[in-house]
Amino acid sequence: MKRNRIIEHPILDQLEERKTVTFQFDGKTLTGYERDTIASALLANGIRTLRRHEHSGAPRGIYCNIGHCFECRVTVNGTPNVRACITPIEENMIVESGKQLPSPLNPNNEHVPKTYREYMEMKDGEN
Amino acid sequence: MQKHDAVIIGAGPAGLNAAIALRKHDLNVLVIDEFPHLGGRLLGQLHEEPNGEWWNGIKEAEKLVNEAKALNTEMLTNVSVHHIQRKDGAFVVHTNRKNYEAKNVLIATGAAETANPIPGWTLPGVMTIGAAQVMTNVHRVRVGEKGIVIGVNVLAAAIARELLLAGIRLHSLALPINNAVTDEQSHPKMVMERLSRIAHLAPSPLLRFGGKFAKYKWAQNIAVSFYPKKGINMWDVPIHLRKAVKEINGTEQVESVTMVDITKDGEIIPGTEEEIPVDFVCIAGGLYPLAELAAVVGVPFKYVEPLGGHVPVHNEKMETPVEGVYVAGNITGIESAKVARAQGKVAGLSIAFRMKKDAAIQKEIEKAMDEVKTTRDNATIQFHPEIARGRDDIHAQFNKYLNG
Numbered sequence: 001m002k003r004n005r006i007i008e009h010p011i012l013d014q015l016e017e018r019k020t021v022t023f024q025f026d027g028k029t030l031t032g033y034e035r036d037t038i039a040s041a042l043l044a045n046g047i048r049t050l051r052r053h054e055h056s057g058a059p060r061g062i063y064c065n066i067g068h069c070f071e072c073r074v075t076v077n078g079t080p081n082v083r084a085c086i087t088p089i090e091e092n093m094i095v096e097s098g099k100q101l102p103s104p105l106n107p108n109n110e111h112v113p114k115t116y117r118e119y120m121e122m123k124d125g126e127n
Numbered sequence: 128m129q130k131h132d133a134v135i136i137g138a139g140p141a142g143l144n145a146a147i148a149l150r151k152h153d154l155n156v157l158v159i160d161e162f163p164h165l166g167g168r169l170l171g172q173l174h175e176e177p178n179g180e181w182w183n184g185i186k187e188a189e190k191l192v193n194e195a196k197a198l199n200t201e202m203l204t205n206v207s208v209h210h211i212q213r214k215d216g217a218f219v220v221h222t223n224r225k226n227y228e229a230k231n232v233l234i235a236t237g238a239a240e241t242a243n244p245i246p247g248w249t250l251p252g253v254m255t256i257g258a259a260q261v262m263t264n265v266h267r268v269r270v271g272e273k274g275i276v277i278g279v280n281v282l283a284a285a286i287a288r289e290l291l292l293a294g295i296r297l298h299s300l301a302l303p304i305n306n307a308v309t310d311e312q313s314h315p316k317m318v319m320e321r322l323s324r325i326a327h328l329a330p331s332p333l334l335r336f337g338g339k340f341a342k343y344k345w346a347q348n349i350a351v352s353f354y355p356k357k358g359i360n361m362w363d364v365p366i367h368l369r370k371a372v373k374e375i376n377g378t379e380q381v382e383s384v385t386m387v388d389i390t391k392d393g394e395i396i397p398g399t400e401e402e403i404p405v406d407f408v409c410i411a412g413g414l415y416p417l418a419e420l421a422a423v424v425g426v427p428f429k430y431v432e433p434l435g436g437h438v439p440v441h442n443e444k445m446e447t448p449v450e451g452v453y454v455a456g457n458i459t460g461i462e463s464a465k466v467a468r469a470q471g472k473v474a475g476l477s478i479a480f481r482m483k484k485d486a487a488i489q490k491e492i493e494k495a496m497d498e499v500k501t502t503r504d505n506a507t508i509q510f511h512p513e514i515a516r517g518r519d520d521i522h523a524q525f526n527k528y529l530n531g
């Protein structure tokens with residue numbers, strides 16, 4: 001967690017020792033500092049990918065870091081679409097990355113379901 | 128429900144200073160911000176003034192927050208406003224927590240960064256230059272080992288310096304490749320022209336360099352035509368006006384960028400592709416007023432290029448044509464935090480006058496308006512050379528609304 005921290009600074013104060021906070025990201029237990037956001041605590045732990053694009057599955061991380069762009073949305077304690085860049089970490093918080101979603105009705109898929117049963121079978125297959 | 132005299136949206140320099148002015152007149156104020164900490168984008172600002180002193184935004188924010196706290200100002204963080212409704216001559220401010228009623232609303236939401244899309248820009252490790260600033264100076268987390276800044280402008284130069292101060296390495300600052308969106312930011316001549324006109328103001332060597340060509344267009348043309356291939360160094364980092372980033376490469380995250388040489392008109396010179404290994408990329412597209420909330424409450428807009436885009440119509444007293452709705456700070460046009468802070472005071476006093484109709488407040492407003500002008504004239508960071516003309520433009524538009 002300290003590896004990526006900027007502790008000494010020529011102008012700003014030295015980074016003060018802060019209380020550590022333990023939280024979970026995709027099942028892994030990590031620590032950050034009090035006053036960290038989810039995004040800053042994850043980056044300090046070397047984690048940049050916060051979600052997969054819902055459709056393409058492409059990896060996504062922070063972009064604006066101040067709540068405007070919604071690129072960093074994650075699930076926090078079961079609540080989806082929470083912005084990691086403006087949400088402070090809390091003790092025992094459970095954070096999950098955004099996942100690629102099934103898209104059985106995409107016409108580019110080789111098999112487009114013809115019936116509801118086929119759709120359900122394909123959906124089950126993707127999960 | 129309790130009705131506040133004023134709800135202020137945004138706890139940056141404008142919002143906080145407005146709150147202080149209102150509290151000094153003993154009015155009931157609620158300040159709301161969606162960031163976890165008070166101070167807005169003051170947090171993270173760090174630059175050297177011409178007198179050699181450092182402008183440390185974190186300390187400046189602290190001063191404002193402490194003053195507001197000493198005046199018992201109610202301030203909320205982690206609260207996002209998504210709507211403002213007009214109701215019976217007053218307002219309902221809708222947030223993710225609950226709704227707040229207010230007799231007056233000050234929208235001090237600041238600015239957002241213009242997106243400059245370049246192939247590969249969605250990869251983890253690509254972020255706005257402002258994102259890197261907040262990670263570096265506020266959260267004190269490294270965004271990477273060595274990166275590149277795409278975009279050559281005032282904001283890019285200021286934050287590049289901040290990254291270097293924090294020990295983060297930069298390959299260079301270069302232009303974005305020309306496409307439908309990057310437009311004039313990818314055009315060497317236009318970038319040079321913009322830099323040269325604001326050059327006399329800023330302490331940075333880049334801008335001083337531009338300043339040498341300030342007066343004459345032909346001189347700018349020559350400067351661009353003969354711009355050194357290896358760039359011009361600023362704090363040992365090359366600034367390129369004749370190289371552009373064409374693509375950002377990587378599979379799971381940023382691994383490199385593809386750089387090309389460009390003509391003085393921004394065209395790619397074939398066969399000049401070069402792959403530069405970097406582990407982060409900052410896109411610096413400049414700032415535009417973050418003004419959606421003014422739109423939903425019915426404030427008319429005007430496009431004023433020197434102010435940074437579409438701005439809510441307002442006058443020098445920070446009033447909008449919607450009675451009871453005020454604006455201050457970067458939502459009114461992109462300028463330095465000091466100007467925003469001065470505008471905040473005007474807005475706070477204007478609301479106080481509306482509530483109390485006290486002639487003494489009128490005098491305070493006039494003084495505060497003068498302070499805005501003085502601050503603007505003495506600004507060491509200016510984002511657009513025609514800022515004063517832009518201000519006149521939008522104020523004239525307000526009078527049109529009033530009389531038309």
